[in-house]
Amino acid sequence: MEVLIYLVPMALGLGLLGLIGFLWSLKSGQYDDLDGAAWRAIMDDDVHETAEDGGR
Amino acid sequence: MSDTRDLSHFVRHIEGGVARIDLAVEGMACAGCMSKIERGLSTLPSVTRARANLTNRRVAVEWNEGAIDPVRVVERLSELGFRAYPFDPGGAEAAEEQETNFLLRCLAVAAFATMNIMLLSVSVWSGNVSDITPEQRDFFHGLSALIALPAAAYAGQPFFRSAIRALMARSLNMDVPITLGVLLALGMSVLETLHHASQAYFDSAMMLLTFLLAGRALDQNMRRRTRAVAGNLAALKAETAIKLADNGDLREVPIASVQPGDIVLVRSGERIAVDGVVVEGTSEIDQSLVTGETMLATARKGTRVYAGTMNGSGTLHVRVEASAEATFLDDVTRLLEKAVEARSRYLRLADRAARLYAPLVHVTALSTLVGWLVVGATWHDATVTAIAVLIITCPCALGLAIPAVQIVASAELFRAGVLLNAGDAVERLADIDTVLFDKTGTLTLPESEVINAADVPGDVIDVAGRLALASSHPLAAAVARAANAQSPLAGAVEEPGQGVRGVNDGVEVILGRPSFCGAEREAEALAASDPEASAIAFVRGRERHIFAVRQRLRRDAVAVVNRSQKLGLAVEILSGDRVAAVEHVARTLNLKHWHAAMTPANKIAYIAELRAEGRNVLMVGDGLNDAPSLAAADASMSPVTAAHVTQTAADAVFLGDRLSPVTEAVAIARKAKRVMRENLCLAVVYNIIAVPIAILGLATPLIAAVAMSGSSILVTLNALRVKGGRSPVRWKS
Numbered sequence: 001m002e003v004l005i006y007l008v009p010m011a012l013g014l015g016l017l018g019l020i021g022f023l024w025s026l027k028s029g030q031y032d033d034l035d036g037a038a039w040r041a042i043m044d045d046d047v048h049e050t051a052e053d054g055g056r
Numbered sequence: 057m058s059d060t061r062d063l064s065h066f067v068r069h070i071e072g073g074v075a076r077i078d079l080a081v082e083g084m085a086c087a088g089c090m091s092k093i094e095r096g097l098s099t100l101p102s103v104t105r106a107r108a109n110l111t112n113r114r115v116a117v118e119w120n121e122g123a124i125d126p127v128r129v130v131e132r133l134s135e136l137g138f139r140a141y142p143f144d145p146g147g148a149e150a151a152e153e154q155e156t157n158f159l160l161r162c163l164a165v166a167a168f169a170t171m172n173i174m175l176l177s178v179s180v181w182s183g184n185v186s187d188i189t190p191e192q193r194d195f196f197h198g199l200s201a202l203i204a205l206p207a208a209a210y211a212g213q214p215f216f217r218s219a220i221r222a223l224m225a226r227s228l229n230m231d232v233p234i235t236l237g238v239l240l241a242l243g244m245s246v247l248e249t250l251h252h253a254s255q256a257y258f259d260s261a262m263m264l265l266t267f268l269l270a271g272r273a274l275d276q277n278m279r280r281r282t283r284a285v286a287g288n289l290a291a292l293k294a295e296t297a298i299k300l301a302d303n304g305d306l307r308e309v310p311i312a313s314v315q316p317g318d319i320v321l322v323r324s325g326e327r328i329a330v331d332g333v334v335v336e337g338t339s340e341i342d343q344s345l346v347t348g349e350t351m352l353a354t355a356r357k358g359t360r361v362y363a364g365t366m367n368g369s370g371t372l373h374v375r376v377e378a379s380a381e382a383t384f385l386d387d388v389t390r391l392l393e394k395a396v397e398a399r400s401r402y403l404r405l406a407d408r409a410a411r412l413y414a415p416l417v418h419v420t421a422l423s424t425l426v427g428w429l430v431v432g433a434t435w436h437d438a439t440v441t442a443i444a445v446l447i448i449t450c451p452c453a454l455g456l457a458i459p460a461v462q463i464v465a466s467a468e469l470f471r472a473g474v475l476l477n478a479g480d481a482v483e484r485l486a487d488i489d490t491v492l493f494d495k496t497g498t499l500t501l502p503e504s505e506v507i508n509a510a511d512v513p514g515d516v517i518d519v520a521g522r523l524a525l526a527s528s529h530p531l532a533a534a535v536a537r538a539a540n541a542q543s544p545l546a547g548a549v550e551e552p553g554q555g556v557r558g559v560n561d562g563v564e565v566i567l568g569r570p571s572f573c574g575a576e577r578e579a580e581a582l583a584a585s586d587p588e589a590s591a592i593a594f595v596r597g598r599e600r601h602i603f604a605v606r607q608r609l610r611r612d613a614v615a616v617v618n619r620s621q622k623l624g625l626a627v628e629i630l631s632g633d634r635v636a637a638v639e640h641v642a643r644t645l646n647l648k649h650w651h652a653a654m655t656p657a658n659k660i661a662y663i664a665e666l667r668a669e670g671r672n673v674l675m676v677g678d679g680l681n682d683a684p685s686l687a688a689a690d691a692s693m694s695p696v697t698a699a700h701v702t703q704t705a706a707d708a709v710f711l712g713d714r715l716s717p718v719t720e721a722v723a724i725a726r727k728a729k730r731v732m733r734e735n736l737c738l739a740v741v742y743n744i745i746a747v748p749i750a751i752l753g754l755a756t757p758l759i760a761a762v763a764m765s766g767s768s769i770l771v772t773l774n775a776l777r778v779k780g781g782r783s784p785v786r787w788k789s
Contacts, residue, residue, distance in 0.1 A: 004192065004195070005195075008195075008196075008199060009199075011172075011175070012199070012203070015168060032111070033109040033112070034111055039090065039110065043091055
């Protein structure tokens, strides 16, 4: 059962990494525009729009 | 007359020689607009960053200091088809954002701790009934303590602070039992761990914090979103003034940078943005937003004018005075302060519950301790049981019962076009039994309309409309709107204060005062039949026509009055306007009770009278003169077109041209309050079941965890019932 001595802290460390990741993303403003972020993922930034409102 | 806009007030200077401006953008509704704006702005030279925010409908633009004028950014956006308004971030909104982020950080920490401790706790629980060794259990408990103590110290801050504040003020709020429960649970668990006990309550304490923080973070997010919309609306109103510099230059500047003593130019048809005294020019002024009076008042040199009034036909130079010196506003402010003081502080449902609940819980825990000692239990066992009572009664469900409903209700109100200013407005709106409407700008639309357009031949109204475009007088603007005129009549000349004249198809056409057009007789006939309407005459050759212009009732005013009565509300009109005008509206709406020519003090006195009779009054008004009565009523609403002071005094602001948000808000608030009561009952039922178990000493951490999460989920699901199945009401923003 000695395996727990390092496995459990390792699991905790991984969880902590996730927490730090969240705090970092919060700090860098990634939750400021939730509606916009959903659309940015599927936006074709490299494709030029031909029609006036081709993006709609 | 040319003038330049000065936006330097809104530009923020950030390190590295970069300037930044935040703009509220009208019409940005889709992802396409977002990329169009960002790409369009990036083509401007030296713009380093343009970022659109679709949630807030805002754009942040950064450029190298001094490289371009911020006005160019606004112009570029208008070339792209979007109207942008500079926006002053900071103040309340920045604080709100900080608070949101802090709560989210707390929630993240608490959730992380709960998940990991629960992992260890489940192992202990299952181990306790199988083959866990005492060493392993101590190891798990020790690890749990290592996670829980720092996490609780950080994530518990919002509760600890609030509890300390309450105790310093010698009162009890919900955060006091929460804080006590968490601290005692953690303390006892540490002691139990040191004594190699088989159970610890680390998971209960952290779970409690997580649930409560989730409720608070959601609540805060909703509030922040409402504030962002309100902030945009304020920016869209574009409160700017045209300042006359000493050298004769004109600059358009934001109101905030206008100083007392400055001379401000007010052109015809513009809203006066400052309080001050006219130093040059004569004009007629529409004061309906300030006093509710629909008759135009004459302004000449020496006349005092107020912010929010509409300038008529002439151009005025106004010397700005500090608003504190303006006598009318002074009156309003004084009355406002008195009214706010007089309003007996409404005790929120949650606070009332906390006042009952906190002592009850503490007494129960204490008697459990004493009871067990009396029947001969050891100090240790008695204390553990007493603390278990505190943990299990910790108002997890109670803490969520009301915020959860409030979140759903304010989202629902938001959809109906109602923005809440005050947190407890939902509860107060639910208790309303009397609605008092102001007339001008509330029951009626703030803009005047031609009411007899159907009686005038179509070609006449077309020509009149095109002629009207040459004038900026508010009455002419109404004619232009009625005709839906697009292009002004070429060569039309305006005679200030009289009318416009021009030539159409070789025939002279004139639009203006009846006396200017020689149509006094027709105007008198109109005045006799409809005393409220203003007459504007139109002459083409020998033809004479009269347009009757007045403020029209909001389209759904009759329906809203009927619906209010169906909701069991008494409806009355409380107006500062003339008797004849108010009587006409009251008759149209079929209302028996109306009061005209009321001063702000009269209005307050009347509201106080109604309240003394035990009625709960909702005041709906828009004028500056309504602000004190809004504060004096039990609950208050104002349309988004209202004066700034008035909006601040109101509990809620409604958007759009329709009046229906008022009744809708009352209906939603009533439903919300009912669900709040249900939730409180659920929390009580939960306690009735759980407390005896805890008192008997049977509440293991496992039972506490199941009971807590179960009741929280139940309460949250019940709160969702406030959400109606109705199709969303659309409103213009």
